[in-house]
Amino acid sequence: MLAEAIHRWSEARALDDAKPGGVRAYNAGRCVRELWYGEHGYQPLPRDGRSVLVFDLGTRIEAAVLWILEAELGADFRRATRDDRVRLEPLGNVCADGFVRVDGKWRPVDVKSAAPMGFERAEVGDLDGVYLAQGECYCRAYDADVCTFLFYDKATSQLAEIEVERDDERWARILADVRAARAGACPDRPYALEELCSGCDGTGKTPKRGQAHKACNGTGRLEGGPFIPTFPCNYCSFRDECWGELVEVECNGKRRLRPAKGDTP
Numbered sequence: 001m002l003a004e005a006i007h008r009w010s011e012a013r014a015l016d017d018a019k020p021g022g023v024r025a026y027n028a029g030r031c032v033r034e035l036w037y038g039e040h041g042y043q044p045l046p047r048d049g050r051s052v053l054v055f056d057l058g059t060r061i062e063a064a065v066l067w068i069l070e071a072e073l074g075a076d077f078r079r080a081t082r083d084d085r086v087r088l089e090p091l092g093n094v095c096a097d098g099f100v101r102v103d104g105k106w107r108p109v110d111v112k113s114a115a116p117m118g119f120e121r122a123e124v125g126d127l128d129g130v131y132l133a134q135g136e137c138y139c140r141a142y143d144a145d146v147c148t149f150l151f152y153d154k155a156t157s158q159l160a161e162i163e164v165e166r167d168d169e170r171w172a173r174i175l176a177d178v179r180a181a182r183a184g185a186c187p188d189r190p191y192a193l194e195e196l197c198s199g200c201d202g203t204g205k206t207p208k209r210g211q212a213h214k215a216c217n218g219t220g221r222l223e224g225g226p227f228i229p230t231f232p233c234n235y236c237s238f239r240d241e242c243w244g245e246l247v248e249v250e251c252n253g254k255r256r257l258r259p260a261k262g263d264t265p
């Protein structure tokens, strides 16, 4: 009964959340074709209830972290308010999570709750392009040289602080993507279908001994493929629009998606 109540709540939220939307700071680094669908009013696929719960927990963690920062850093940290929303052309309004004062200058801060794998990547400075673009937008919006991301590992409560420096080339790419996302023609897919076994680079042989590669039975091909790329396409809310009808297939113990008709629109 209790779990059902939570499921009801999350599933209702999932339907509510599925609204079309354009390019903003949080998604400026995503696939340009995905941005195009959002800008042109296409209806995104609703998230499932579990994703809503994951996202909701993340938001609560981020709020708690911001609260601690404010309590601990006093006058050198403040959470963002509605007044901190800044118009950043050509994206529209953006707002960081908070601001920290470093050497007398306010710097935008964004808190991210992360699953262990994402946290490990962030910890070694391997930031996802979506975060880099978001940091870039905040640097531009608040005229800062650096934006700080504070990552919080949801499983272990470890923290990692990563700085994203303002970068003109990155900003030029964002501007180009915004132009492409608002243009009339849908941009080409930046990703191709995956056909070849990545474990043996499609050779079907193990690299050292030249024996038949077990994962693909020596064929060099992914059984049941070709598949859409797991990342980012499996997580894209316009994947059906982009690739046509998709079917779910198991490949080497993983859930993969492939175009139902074998060809793509």
Ligand code: SF4
Residues within 6 Å of the ligand: 031, 032, 033, 034, 035, 189, 190, 191, 232, 233, 234, 236, 237, 238, 239, 242, 243
């Ligand atoms: S499914 Fe993949 S290629 Fe298509 S819009 Fe989404 S991320 Fe881009």
Ligand SMILES: [Zn+2]
Residues within 6 Å of the ligand: 197, 198, 199, 200, 201, 202, 203, 204, 205, 213, 214, 215, 216, 217, 218, 219, 220, 221
């Ligand atoms: Zn192989």
